[in-house]
Amino acid sequence: xxxxxxxxxxxxxxxxxxxxxxxxxxxxxGAPLASPPAAxxxxxxxxxxxxxxxxxxxxxVLRVGRTYYAYATNTNGIDVPVHQSNDLVTWQFVGNAMPTxxxxxxxxxxxxxxxxxxxDGYTLYYTARHTESGRQCIGVATASKPEGPxxxxxxxxxxxxxxxxxxxxxSPFTDxxxxxxxYWKNDGNCCNQLTSIWVQKLSADGKQLLGQPKDLISNAQxxxxxxxxxxxxxxxxxxxxxxYSAADYASDTYAVGVALGSSPTGPFRKLNRDEPWLATRGxxxxxxxxxxISDGAGNTxxxxxxWTEGQIGYEAGGQRSMRLDLLQWKNGLPVxxxxxxxxxxxxxxx
Numbered sequence: 001x002x003x004x005x006x007x008x009x010x011x012x013x014x015x016x017x018x019x020x021x022x023x024x025x026x027x028x029x030g031a032p033l034a035s036p037p038a039a040x041x042x043x044x045x046x047x048x049x050x051x052x053x054x055x056x057x058x059x060x061v062l063r064v065g066r067t068y069y070a071y072a073t074n075t076n077g078i079d080v081p082v083h084q085s086n087d088l089v090t091w092q093f094v095g096n097a098m099p100t101x102x103x104x105x106x107x108x109x110x111x112x113x114x115x116x117x118x119x120d121g122y123t124l125y126y127t128a129r130h131t132e133s134g135r136q137c138i139g140v141a142t143a144s145k146p147e148g149p150x151x152x153x154x155x156x157x158x159x160x161x162x163x164x165x166x167x168x169x170x171s172p173f174t175d176x177x178x179x180x181x182x183y184w185k186n187d188g189n190c191c192n193q194l195t196s197i198w199v200q201k202l203s204a205d206g207k208q209l210l211g212q213p214k215d216l217i218s219n220a221q222x223x224x225x226x227x228x229x230x231x232x233x234x235x236x237x238x239x240x241x242x243x244y245s246a247a248d249y250a251s252d253t254y255a256v257g258v259a260l261g262s263s264p265t266g267p268f269r270k271l272n273r274d275e276p277w278l279a280t281r282g283x284x285x286x287x288x289x290x291x292x293i294s295d296g297a298g299n300t301x302x303x304x305x306x307w308t309e310g311q312i313g314y315e316a317g318g319q320r321s322m323r324l325d326l327l328q329w330k331n332g333l334p335v336x337x338x339x340x341x342x343x344x345x346x347x348x349x350x
Contacts, residue, residue: 045346047089049284049339050306050321056081057305057320058112058169058230058289061088062146066350068293069146070303070322071097071113071124079110080126082147088295088303088324088347097148098124102139103155106131112230112289115146116172116180116206123206124150125170125182130157135166136187140207158209159200165190167198172206173233173264180206181264183216183231183242195219195227197244199265216266217259219246223276225253233264234292234300241334242268245288246276250313254286255279256304258334271333278302283309284323284339292327295347300327302336 052059057073070083070091080097101107105128113126121144130137137160141152159167164186171183180202188195196218201210219228224246234241242259255276259268271277278287290304303324311318324347325338337344 045087046343047324047346048343049323049325049341051089051303051324052083052091052322054321055319056083056322059303059305059322060112060114060291061293061303062115062117063293063350064117064146067146069094069115071115072322073112074108074110079107080113080124080148080150084147087349088293088301094147097143098126098141098150098152100149100151101128102141102152102157104128104130104132104137104157105139105152109136111136112169114171114291116174117146118206119204120144122146122150123172124148125158125172127168127170128157130160130162130166133160133162133166135160135162135190136168137162138167138170138184140170142207158207159184161186164188165193165195169229169231171231171233172202173235175264176235178204179264180204181233182209183233185227185229185231189227195229197228197231197242214265216242216261216268217244217270221246221257221270221273223247223253223255223274224257228257230289232291235264236329237332238262239332240264240268243277243290243292245290249286249288252280252285252307252309252312254288256288256290277334278304278336278339281339283341285309285312286320287323287339289320296350297348299347300329301325301347302327302338306339 055075062069068085078096082094082097083091085091109129111127124141137157140158141150143150161167166187169185173181197216198213200213228246230245232243240261247253256278258277259270261268285307287306305320307318
C-alpha cells in the first residue's frame with residue numbers, strides 16, 4: 001500500500017450532530033459548551049485555515065516548553081519534514097528530522113511520524129518500507145532534540161506484522177501513572193485483509209514493546225470502507241478517547257471516528273457507528289490523520305490534514321494541508337468547531 005507517498009513536494013458543529021442521535025446514555029444533560037478562547041490582548045489574535053498551506057500529510061504536533069513542533073509524512077524528497085511554531089498557527093520549516101533511515105528501511109515511503117519525550121531525549125515512531133519484505137513496518141528512532149536528527153540503527157523494525165499485511169501509523173501514549181503504550185494499525189488493506197487498531201505496552205524509554213499486543217477495534221461500519229488507521233488517544237477526566245481515520249485517503253470519503261474506553265487497553269466502544277464524527281464539509285475534503293494538542297490556556301485543539309474541494313488526490317494536483325480547529329467537550333463527548341474556513345480566534349500562546 002502506498003497511500004501516503006506524495007509526489008508533491010460559519011462555526012459548523014458537524015461533530016455535535018453525530019452525538020445528538022446517541023441518546024441520554026451518552027449525551028447526558030444539557031451542560032453548555034466551553035467558551036471559545038478569550039481575547040489575549042486588546043486586539044484578539046485570529047487565524048484562517050489551513051495553518052500549513054502545503055502538502056503536510058498525517059501531521060503530529062509536539063509541545064516542548066513554549067515551542068510546538070509539527071512532523072509529517074514524507075514529501076518533497078524529505079523523509080520526516082519538521083516545522084516549528086510558538087502559537088500553533090504560524091509555522092516555519094526546520095528541516096528533515098530523520099535524514100538517514102534505519103538499515104532495514106527503504107527511503108521514500110516514510111509515513112505518519114510521531115514523537116514522544118523520554119528521560120534522555122525524544123523517541124520518534126515512524127512507518128517505512130521494509131526492504132526485505134516490501135511491506136510497511138514501524139521503527140523507533142532517538143534524538144537529543146525534538147527537531148532531530150533522529151537515528152535508528154536497528155536492523156529490524158519495532159513492529160512488523162507481516163502475516164497481517166505489515167504495520168503502520170504508530171502513536172505513543174503515556175498514561176497518568178507513567179506507563180507508556182504504543183497504538184498502531186495492521187496494514188491489511190494492502191492484501192485484502194481486515195484492518196485493526198492495536199495496542200501494546202512500551203518500556204519507560206519507549207524503545208521496547210512489553211507483553212502482548214491487543215486488538216482494539218476493526219473496520220466494521222459502512223462508512224469506514226476497507227480500512228481504519230491513524231489511531232490517536234487522548235485522556236480526559238478518567239476516560240480514553242481513541243480517534244481514528246477511515247476509508248479512502250485519496251477521496252472525499254476519508255473521515256474521522258471516535259471510540260471511548262475506560263483504560264488505555266480498552267475495551268473501546270465506537271461512538272459513531274452510522275456516520276463519521278468528522279467528515280467532508282464544504283471546501284474541506286477528506287479530513288483525517290488527526291491529533292490533539294493543548295494551548296497555553298489548556299484549550300484542546302484538533303489538528304488534521306485535508307484536501308481542498310476540486311483538488312482531491314495527488315493526480316488532481318491536490319495537497320493535504322494541515323488545519324486546526326477548537327475541540328470542545330460536552331457531557332464527556334468531543335465536539336469540534338469545524339472544519340472551519342472563516343477567521344477564528346487563535347490559540348493562546350504557551
